[in-house]
Amino acid sequence: MKSGFGTLLYKELLRFWKVSFQTVAAPVLTALLYLLVFAHTLEGRVQVYDGVRYTAFLLPGLVMMSVLQNSFANSSSSLIQSKISGNVIFILLPPISHVEFFCAYVLASMARGITVGACVLAVTAWFVELPLASPAWIVLFALAGSAILGALGLVAGIWADKFEQIAAFQNFIILPLTFLSGVFYSIHSLPPFWQGLSHLNPFFYMIDGFRYGFFGTSDFAPQASLAVVGVSLAALSALALALLKSGYKLRG
Amino acid sequence: MNPAIEIRKVEKRYGELQALGGVDLEVEQGEFFGLLGPNGAGKTTLISIIAGLARATSGEVRVMGADVVADYRRARRMLGVVPQELVFDPFFTVLETLRFQAGYFGLRANGDWIEEVMRNLDLLPKANANMRSLSGGMKRRVLVAQALVHKPPVIVLDEPTAGVDVELRQGLWRFIRGLNRAGHTIVLTTHYLEEAEQLCSRIGMLKAGRIVALDSTRNLLENFAGLQLELTLDRETLPENVRATVIAADSGHFTLRLRDYAELEELLHQLRDARVTIRELELDPPDLEEVFLRVMGRP
Numbered sequence: 308m309k310s311g312f313g314t315l316l317y318k319e320l321l322r323f324w325k326v327s328f329q330t331v332a333a334p335v336l337t338a339l340l341y342l343l344v345f346a347h348t349l350e351g352r353v354q355v356y357d358g359v360r361y362t363a364f365l366l367p368g369l370v371m372m373s374v375l376q377n378s379f380a381n382s383s384s385s386l387i388q389s390k391i392s393g394n395v396i397f398i399l400l401p402p403i404s405h406v407e408f409f410c411a412y413v414l415a416s417m418a419r420g421i422t423v424g425a426c427v428l429a430v431t432a433w434f435v436e437l438p439l440a441s442p443a444w445i446v447l448f449a450l451a452g453s454a455i456l457g458a459l460g461l462v463a464g465i466w467a468d469k470f471e472q473i474a475a476f477q478n479f480i481i482l483p484l485t486f487l488s489g490v491f492y493s494i495h496s497l498p499p500f501w502q503g504l505s506h507l508n509p510f511f512y513m514i515d516g517f518r519y520g521f522f523g524t525s526d527f528a529p530q531a532s533l534a535v536v537g538v539s540l541a542a543l544s545a546l547a548l549a550l551l552k553s554g555y556k557l558r559g
Numbered sequence: 560m561n562p563a564i565e566i567r568k569v570e571k572r573y574g575e576l577q578a579l580g581g582v583d584l585e586v587e588q589g590e591f592f593g594l595l596g597p598n599g600a601g602k603t604t605l606i607s608i609i610a611g612l613a614r615a616t617s618g619e620v621r622v623m624g625a626d627v628v629a630d631y632r633r634a635r636r637m638l639g640v641v642p643q644e645l646v647f648d649p650f651f652t653v654l655e656t657l658r659f660q661a662g663y664f665g666l667r668a669n670g671d672w673i674e675e676v677m678r679n680l681d682l683l684p685k686a687n688a689n690m691r692s693l694s695g696g697m698k699r700r701v702l703v704a705q706a707l708v709h710k711p712p713v714i715v716l717d718e719p720t721a722g723v724d725v726e727l728r729q730g731l732w733r734f735i736r737g738l739n740r741a742g743h744t745i746v747l748t749t750h751y752l753e754e755a756e757q758l759c760s761r762i763g764m765l766k767a768g769r770i771v772a773l774d775s776t777r778n779l780l781e782n783f784a785g786l787q788l789e790l791t792l793d794r795e796t797l798p799e800n801v802r803a804t805v806i807a808a809d810s811g812h813f814t815l816r817l818r819d820y821a822e823l824e825e826l827l828h829q830l831r832d833a834r835v836t837i838r839e840l841e842l843d844p845p846d847l848e849e850v851f852l853r854v855m856g857r858p
Contacts, residue, residue, distance in 0.1 A: 389648070
């Protein structure tokens with residue numbers, strides 16, 4: 308007997324694609340505005356890597372920021388909407404396992420995050436020429452980063468009872484961690500204390516490793532970043548799977 | 560043959576609150592079973608446990624022999640549930656909603672059955688309408704259709720006609736009766752006791768999380784309801800030896816409660832012996848509402 312995984316994944320993909328103006332176009336515009344403002348004000352004044360223009364340095368960070376934020380937004384908003392409107396019952400009644408549930412939501416989140424990231428890259432490509440030192444790292448960190456945030460969004464969606472709790476999660480956890488992860492600067496430009504603190508931020512490793520794929524240089528060794536990202540992904544996936552298996556806040 | 564639903568010593572606690580206190584119940588295959596009870600009696604909690612939407616604190620539930628926890632995949636394939644709340648996904652059309660629901664059960668080529676369900680529930684003209692645009696009655700039909708897309712042998716309807724107009728209600732019951740005749744087991748909860756009386760061959764009544772009555776509809780009516788008799792006599796007092804319970808008396812008009820037809824016969828005999836002339840007589844047949852009120856301990 309076939310499982311419901313494929314249908315649940317397709318439904319989740321269609322859900323964000325049906326409102327792509329809001330879920331894809333709007334974040335692309337936001338990233339574009341960041342690029343225009345920061346590039347205009349800081350280009351020529353800030354030198355991060357030798358021989359790399361600030362706009363070029365900024366762009367991979369913006370792309371990865373879009374990937375991460377939209378991956379989180381997809382799973383968290385989908386689940387909280389379903390819970391609050393009550394239609395989550397339609398995926399709780401069928402014989403869908405907790406692993407299938409997890410995979411469908413996280414893969415759909417990855418698809419949205421990577422779609423937005425690719426669109427940001429495509430739209431901003433004519434601003435600056437980006438090198439592609441090691442595309443495999445780009446793909447690897449985009450996949451891992453979007454999966455982590457998809458899993459985190461799922462955890463937030465399971466935990467939250469109200470939209471405002473998801474908004475608080477986004478505003479007080481995701482946004483600060485993203486902004487303080489080196490999207491707009493190299494952490495080497497920070498005082499030692501803040502540098503040390505940045506090393507505790509898993510978002511830093513995702514963005515730094517992603518950036519390495521373009522320039523072949525980074526603040527931290529990409530292999531070590533990948534290890535941190537991998538451990539984060541494993542931990543969050545384990546947490547999300549445990550919550551789904553227990554039925555926490557989903558099955559009374 | 561396994562029972563369609565088998566419930567063994569099921570308890571459910573929410574902290575200090577005991578929602579279900581050791582429920583034992585079997586629903587046989589092919590039955591049209593009514594689960595009745597006042598608000599808060601535990602009907603929806605029990606249905607949620609059967610459907611895997613809630614977990615019992617203790618006890619076991621099986622659907623067509625499959626344990627709803629240990630063998631949840633098989634149990635859920637056997638079960639279709641029409642929820643009480645009018646819930647829908649606003650992103651999709653009626654047809655998408657039904658195709659998704661079938662797909663969640665691993666069915667991707669059952670378009671013919673989906674079409675048949677839609678035709679029976681008069682949903683075909685709305686196939687491509689967004690769920691948001693539907694009236695409450697149409698949304699209720701979609702909920703019923705969603706419960707049927709995987710052809711479950713056991714169908715649970717949790718107050719499916721709440722807030723539904725008469726036309727839809729009749730159409731829905733025609734369809735559900737047809738499914739029951741075709742062999743599907745139906746479990747119904749409703750506040751419309753007339754519906755339960757007409758449709759259900761057996762009824763269980765829940766009160767404060769416990770089954771307080773469980774019998775065939777006919778036996779419940781015979782054993783609990785009694786008869787209500789309206790009498791207008793040629794005098795303002797009844798003979799002293801009349802045993803039937805007088806509920807109301809007003810200027811020669813009496814309302815009496817009788818246990819059964821034998822007591823009616825005895826009453827008429829007593830009146831004849833006392834040379835009382837009956838001017839008007841009206842007998843109300845037993846109904847489930849009376850049974851319900853008696854079982855629930857109300858006057």
